[in-house]
Amino acid sequence: MLYFLDNLGPLLAAAEGISDFITPEGVERGLLDFSPVRVVILIAWVYLCMYSMHRIEFGSLVAPRYKILANTFAIFIGPFILFVLYVANTTHRYQEGEIDFEDILHELAGSLLNWAPRNKRKTAVVQKAIELMDSSGKSFADVYGEQSGRENSEGRQIIQMAEEIILEAIHERASDILVDPKTTGDFVVRFRIDGFLSAARQIEPEKCAALVNSIKAVAHMDISEKRRPQDGSFMARIPEGSVYFRVASAGVMGGEKLSIRVLNQSAAMLGLEDIGLSDHNLKIVAGIANQPSGMVLVCGPTGSGKSTSLYAMLNTIDFYTRNVVTIEDPIEYVLPAVSQIEVNPKANITFANTLRSVLRQDPDVISVGEIRDGETAAMALQASQTGHLVLATLHASSNLAALVRLMDLGIKPLLLASAITVIISQRLVRRLCDKCKRPAELSPEEVEGFRRKGLDCSGVMEPGGCKGCRGTGFHGRTALVDIMTVNDQVKANLLDGQLGFGDLKLQGDEKGRSTLRKEGLRRVLEGVTTLEEVKRVTSNLG
Numbered sequence: 167m168l169y170f171l172d173n174l175g176p177l178l179a180a181a182e183g184i185s186d187f188i189t190p191e192g193v194e195r196g197l198l199d200f201s202p203v204r205v206v207i208l209i210a211w212v213y214l215c216m217y218s219m220h221r222i223e224f225g226s227l228v229a230p231r232y233k234i235l236a237n238t239f240a241i242f243i244g245p246f247i248l249f250v251l252y253v254a255n256t257t258h259r260y261q262e263g264e265i266d267f268e269d270i271l272h273e274l275a276g277s278l279l280n281w282a283p284r285n286k287r288k289t290a291v292v293q294k295a296i297e298l299m300d301s302s303g304k305s306f307a308d309v310y311g312e313q314s315g316r317e318n319s320e321g322r323q324i325i326q327m328a329e330e331i332i333l334e335a336i337h338e339r340a341s342d343i344l345v346d347p348k349t350t351g352d353f354v355v356r357f358r359i360d361g362f363l364s365a366a367r368q369i370e371p372e373k374c375a376a377l378v379n380s381i382k383a384v385a386h387m388d389i390s391e392k393r394r395p396q397d398g399s400f401m402a403r404i405p406e407g408s409v410y411f412r413v414a415s416a417g418v419m420g421g422e423k424l425s426i427r428v429l430n431q432s433a434a435m436l437g438l439e440d441i442g443l444s445d446h447n448l449k450i451v452a453g454i455a456n457q458p459s460g461m462v463l464v465c466g467p468t469g470s471g472k473s474t475s476l477y478a479m480l481n482t483i484d485f486y487t488r489n490v491v492t493i494e495d496p497i498e499y500v501l502p503a504v505s506q507i508e509v510n511p512k513a514n515i516t517f518a519n520t521l522r523s524v525l526r527q528d529p530d531v532i533s534v535g536e537i538r539d540g541e542t543a544a545m546a547l548q549a550s551q552t553g554h555l556v557l558a559t560l561h562a563s564s565n566l567a568a569l570v571r572l573m574d575l576g577i578k579p580l581l582l583a584s585a586i587t588v589i590i591s592q593r594l595v596r597r598l599c600d601k602c603k604r605p606a607e608l609s610p611e612e613v614e615g616f617r618r619k620g621l622d623c624s625g626v627m628e629p630g631g632c633k634g635c636r637g638t639g640f641h642g643r644t645a646l647v648d649i650m651t652v653n654d655q656v657k658a659n660l661l662d663g664q665l666g667f668g669d670l671k672l673q674g675d676e677k678g679r680s681t682l683r684k685e686g687l688r689r690v691l692e693g694v695t696t697l698e699e700v701k702r703v704t705s706n707l708g
Contacts, residue, residue, distance in 0.1 A: 320376075343358075443645070473498055531555045
């Protein structure tokens with residue numbers, strides 16, 4: 167009402183202009199004849215004019231210094247000026263890359279149906295799009311309210327910031343969220359996307375300290391302890407399903423560092439055909455995964471996709487006809503109809519103790535998240551000899567290096583030769599974005615190099631850059647694998663013991679580098695990745 171009174175002067179001026187029509191001549195022309203259609207048109211016009219003034223005054227279509235002038239025009243030609251402003255604003259956002267063409271109609275329809283300012287609508291969408299909870303399902307707001315004495319408005323802002331960061335990381339396909347203090351006093355939030363870190367936002371120290379405390383609270387970590395490393399977990403519910411998170415904190419120079427691992431459940435549904443195996447390797451791995459006994463060892467450095475490959479092999483197994491038990495630290499993905507056990511050293515639930523107990527539970531398939539010590543390795547190898555199929559991961563640079571690592575843990579070559587069936591080493595390379603990749607412009611030397619090897623380079627692609635891949639030209643990753651079947655020749659070499667540990671590892675690294683490069687070259691010729699990606703991943707092998 168106050169807003170209407172503020173604009174009463176221009177309305178009276180308009181009324182004076184209308185009064186000119188109230189003359190005998192106007193009456194004779196029939197201008198004042200009553201008509202329901204005219205009444206409806208008049209009411210609709212006044213409504214649209216007032217709506218236009220409201221949108222101009224409280225929206226972001228017009229700069230503040232021009233709002234008085236725009237409101238003056240809106241009194242008389244409100245619908246027309248509102249249409250022009252919407253078109254200009256939408257065109258500007260489309261040119262800046264903030265909106266896609268298919269979203270334009272949705273944006274315009276949403277603006278007409280909702281009178282609330284744009285920033286308030288955005289907040290509501292964020293709140294509905296994600297809900298953070300602790301591992302027991304308790305809401306983030308309840309946990310934060312119990313752990314903090316802040317005012318509701320300030321606490322709500324911190325919770326909203328945490329929700330926005332988590333939701334953005336999920337949409338950007340981030341595998342990790344890092345909150346790092348800087349020497350300047352500010353905090354920087356970074357996302358690891360396809361193996362590469364990129365800055366997401368910078369936050370003031372006061373707000374970031376509250377943000378760290380809120381995430382620690384929902385992860386059931388001690389917010390008063392800022393120096394001792396802590397671990398925790400929480401979950402988020404989004405329209406697509408549930409996403410789980412692992413949290414690790416540590417006191418560093420300048421403040422407290424927070425690392426959040428995003429455990430997207432969609433990765434648990436990947437099959438062997440989805441991780442990048444060739445047809446030949448796919449048949450080998452699928453055949454081993456369906457055998458009644460044996461051992462499959464997946465090797466590689468941290469972040470090479472070992473756990474994802476392990477879950478892909480588990481997905482090929484019929485959970486209803488075979489008793490599958492996994493031992494993990496921690497449980498990353500939830501598998502239905504599978505008995506999953508989480509390691510807890512504080513409760514004396516270690517890999518070795520749990521594996522010893524699992525062998526008394528009539529398992530058909532045992533999955534060991536990671537072999538870390540000699541006792542776990544020995545028990546896993548012995549289990550594969552007693553009628554169980556064992557799937558396990560191991561940190562090693564190559565297939566032969568994995569054997570060296572096991573012997574270094576105290577495993578005898580005879581046990582290795584008789585227990586292990588297949589060893590898989592893998593690395594991850596970024597996939598080219600299907601929306602923006604284009605034929606590569608190869609130099610004459612590169613073309614000649616392909617030609618000498620008898621390879622057709624017409625399918626080689628290079629990255630472009632679009633909104634879908636954040637301008638990087640890459641979207642997602644695929645695995646390069648080196649599979650070694652422990653055949654009679656490998657067993658004979660193990661039992662002979664003619665090579666030392668150093669020679670065995672060196673030969674394994676050289677052979678693994680060569681095999682992975684050949685596998686990578688195949689993916690390059692298929693237009694899946696680039697030569698630079700393959701060189702980056704395989705150059706530091708070993």
